[in-house]
Amino acid sequence: MTSAVSQGPLEASRASSTVAPNRLARALIYAALILFAIYYLLPLYVMLVNSLKPLDEIRQGDMLSLPMAGTIEPWLKAWATAQIGVQPTGLKPYFMNSILMVVPAVFISTALGALNGYVLTKWTFRGADIVFGLMLLACFIPFQIVLIPMARMLGILGLAGTIPGLVLVHVVYGLGFTTLFFRNYYAAFPSELVKAAQIDGASFFQIFRRILLPSSGPIIVVTVIWQFTNIWNDFLFGASFASVDSIPMTVALNNLVSSSTGVKEYNVHFAGAIMAALPTLIVYIVSGRYFVRGLMAGAVKG
Amino acid sequence: MSFLQIIDLEKSFGNVQVLKRINLEIEEGGFLVLVGPSGCGKSTLLNTIAGLEPITAGEIRIGGRRVNDLHPSKRDIAMVFQSYALYPNMTVAQNIGFGMEIRGVPKPEREKAIARVAEMLQIDHLLDRKPSQLSGGQRQRVAMGRALVRDPQVFLFDEPLSNLDAKLRVDMRTEIKRLHQRMGTTIVYVTHDQIEAMTLASKIAVLKDGVLQQFGTPSEIYNNPINTFVADFMGSPAMNLIPATITNGAGGLAIEMERPSAPPVTLPLASPPKGLAAYKGRSVIFGVRPEALTDPDGADRNAASIAQTECFIEVVEPAGSDTFAVTHLGGKGVIARLRADANIQPGTTAPLTFNLSKSVFFDPETENRIL
């Protein structure tokens, strides 16, 4: 018998014994993943289907069933006419408030965090580590502790109850996190590049803009997602510092759900809740892709 | 008149002193090569000259002007970094042109300069690529290009050829030498490569643990090393440093070296250095370069002082142009460099000739040269 023949069956059995369990394991993994996905998506499903049902249908029955007489009335109502607090304005103005608060707050806190990280890693000064330590500490301060001093500060600055006031609050509170993100990212950024740019004659801001920022994609995305979600979802600062015409979405949603007189319009509540969640979802979906792409580019660079 | 002067320079990181009282100077158009083992402070010294690291004490002068407190961009230097330091988000052309762009050089002029340098470095086909799409050697050439595109007072090169393959490295070495002869710009150059150091330098500075060991022309460093460290560091294969004893021979001082299973070798010293008399009866380190230890036919006929002795050959290593033979003296393996066609067999005894006028002696305690 030649060795080639005796090897044949051996190889075959080895091959089949590795393929079969592989497939089984794969199937099991997928089954588990699908199960988890359903489990996680179930609340969203419940919200979505019930926001499209007329109120009677919800009252009669099954939370999980699809709408029989589908309607977008609850969405329109939640958006434009629902009673929030005393006014029947819907969530629209509050949604705008949130946008006006979140966009500048995210932008400013991210930009400042990037600058802080740049200075703390590439232009280190005596005591830079202490400064960074103190900023880190800011991440651990509970919201509640800063409430009263912050109210006082806003009063002094004349920003109490305004959207710029809320922006300031969120920028100050977020700065610790954004600085942490950027500092750690830039710490791994080669200092030689900064030195080379210095020799090339680039100024402090030119180096930041031309050398560091173009390589900061992934960390910018991480920071923006983090800040956007936190600020958009914040309730406590909004409830504490906003006045009637600067109330953000989260607080308005709460008012919609808890203060409506008479019948509880679950379908409207569900629609409003989805509206409140939508922007963060969109941010995740849109920038998540860039996030992954940024990570891949970094990995290949070596 | 020296162009670049480094006076009593000291540099500490925290309380770790990395450079200790360095004094160096090089004339305009000179080529200073810094050598030394890894971590001895070569890159740090270069960074202080560039102004990228503040110095702790001392003074740096370029063209007679004190530059201690001058910003890197104002010192009129161009630098090639050990890690290339290419801007990852820019193409090769943008990398090379960045300095000019910042300085406001108009675009057509910039493009002409980039094209000229790219052609010289054979990277003209890569101009539109990003650094991440280049091989190590190509990146290194881009880094060179970024410096060469300018016409500074001083070039600072930190191991610019370390990642190139052997052939390209030789080409680039010649190219740098030619460039230096043509432009006449002062260069400070860090390298690990002996041959680069010897061929390029007008002056070599040998550093160890942040201390300048010796500063001199390549031939001074090679032929008159000031201590065993310099002797051992420069040259490949390294100088043989043989433990030996100074004895009183018939015609004056002689040197005696132990041999395994044979009586010691004694070589008469026709013209020993003056200081050696004090070592009579004491041990010294006898330094002889492999090329000063040859087969009798290959010996230098013009040498002033030659001694021949029979040695037991342990290993023979033909290397093409030469044949290296290893024998045992003073308890150490000793390398001799013979002619390529020398008829020599391992495991036999063969006559070897010491060129004593090329040999040096060191104190075994201080490791300094005995003069």
Ligand SMILES: Nc1ncnc2c1ncn2[C@@H]1O[C@H](COP(=O)(O)OP(=O)(O)OP(=O)(O)O)[C@@H](O)[C@H]1O
């Ligand atoms: N920023 C820094 N902080 C603290 N120590 C440093 C710093 N930079 C360099 N050193 C130390 O200074 C010493 C000299 O470093 P340097 O980079 O100059 O060595 P080198 O001679 O260039 O070595 P190599 O040949 O490996 O490039 C090393 O011991 C290093 O650990």
Ligand SMILES: [Mg+2]
């Ligand atoms: Mg170095």
